[in-house]
Amino acid sequence: MSTKPRGRAVRASLFAGICCVLLLGGAGYLWELRSIAAFLDDGDPATGSYRQDPGTADGTASAVLDGLAQEGLPPGDGDPGGAPAHRGTARWQPSAPLEARPAPAEPAVGALFSPGEDGDPDHHCSASVVHSPGGDLIATAAHCVHDGGFRTNLAFGPGYRDGFLPYGIWVPTLIEVDPRWVAHRDPDHDVAFLRMRRPGHPGQRLEDAVGTAETIRFGAALPAPARLMGYPNTAEEPLDCRNTAVADGPAQLRLDCADVPNGTSGGPILTGDRTLIGVIGGRDGGGDELTSYSSRFDAAVRDLYERAGRGG
Numbered sequence: 001m002s003t004k005p006r007g008r009a010v011r012a013s014l015f016a017g018i019c020c021v022l023l024l025g026g027a028g029y030l031w032e033l034r035s036i037a038a039f040l041d042d043g044d045p046a047t048g049s050y051r052q053d054p055g056t057a058d059g060t061a062s063a064v065l066d067g068l069a070q071e072g073l074p075p076g077d078g079d080p081g082g083a084p085a086h087r088g089t090a091r092w093q094p095s096a097p098l099e100a101r102p103a104p105a106e107p108a109v110g111a112l113f114s115p116g117e118d119g120d121p122d123h124h125c126s127a128s129v130v131h132s133p134g135g136d137l138i139a140t141a142a143h144c145v146h147d148g149g150f151r152t153n154l155a156f157g158p159g160y161r162d163g164f165l166p167y168g169i170w171v172p173t174l175i176e177v178d179p180r181w182v183a184h185r186d187p188d189h190d191v192a193f194l195r196m197r198r199p200g201h202p203g204q205r206l207e208d209a210v211g212t213a214e215t216i217r218f219g220a221a222l223p224a225p226a227r228l229m230g231y232p233n234t235a236e237e238p239l240d241c242r243n244t245a246v247a248d249g250p251a252q253l254r255l256d257c258a259d260v261p262n263g264t265s266g267g268p269i270l271t272g273d274r275t276l277i278g279v280i281g282g283r284d285g286g287g288d289e290l291t292s293y294s295s296r297f298d299a300a301v302r303d304l305y306e307r308a309g310r311g312g
Contacts, residue, residue: 039118040149048179049312050150057171061199063115064155064169068122071165092225092272095242099258103229103240107167107210109268110158111231112144118153126230126238126267127156127194130216130276132309134195135207139216140266141281142181142192150175156196158210162236167210170196176308178300188251190281190295193308214268218302220277222247228255228292230267230280245269245277253278253294260292269294
């Protein structure tokens with residue numbers, strides 16, 4: 001069974017690309033490599049931290065609002081994001097059939113945008129607002145924010161749908177990943193936390209703006225009823241699927257649902273009471289045609305979450 005990376009368009013590494021340039025003499029491909037590299041920064045590989053330049057971040061937000069999406073509600077829609085679904089465990093039941101299907105947008109879940117000529121779609125990944133003391137954290141997959149370097153062209157649209165941003169556009173001030181992801185792309189550490197701010201709205205907290213956040217749980221007992229959610233990079237609304245999350249070895253969580261496409265990486269895996277126990281990622285770049293994975297939220301992920309909450 002073939003696998004597919006969930007969070008990004010398939011592209012060669014920079015080193016492989018350089019080899020192609022040397023072999024083929026492709027000026028166009030060399031231009032593409034330079035374009036990709038223009039949106040990457042080394043950050044601090046030893047700690048797995050990157051502090052975003054405010055001017056660069058504001059430019060990213062402007063690029064999203066300059067044709068990719070607009071702030072506000074879709075015409076005729078008075079409900080900014082809709083009520084989160086499946087709040088209670090009593091209402092939970094597996095999807096039938098076990099296939100991902102379009103779902104209403106939710107305030108705490110959104111699309112990660114990457115504007116610019118970096119080889120990826122306009123929104124390449126998904127993320128969710130996670131409760132924190134500062135009220136400004138999102139959780140996603142590490143491969144959504146670090147791929148040969150930290151992405152410098154990231155923006156988050158909570159509750160995104162149909163080209164509209166009901167809660168505005170948000171940009172990182174800090175990105176935290178595990179150094180083992182930076183060094184080896186270790187699939188057991190494919191988790192990232194980002195501190196966010198809203199350009200033009202100093203002091204506004206993300207949790208306050210969307211009115212909700214996912215509670216995070218570390219070391220969750222498995223098996224457990226769960227739901228995944230994310231934004232395909234070819235769609236303008238999210239999808240979801242419900243099944244039982246099970247352990248797949250000591251460091252991976254697995255949820256069997258078909259038709260979970262590229263772009264859903266980083267999307268939340270939630271228990272029936274809306275507790276975050278994983279993000280789509282981990283093994284095989286997030287899964288294959290029938291299965292989605294997540295790195296387990298263990299003590300190392302707890303440390304990463306706490307580090308992001310402290311500001312590094």
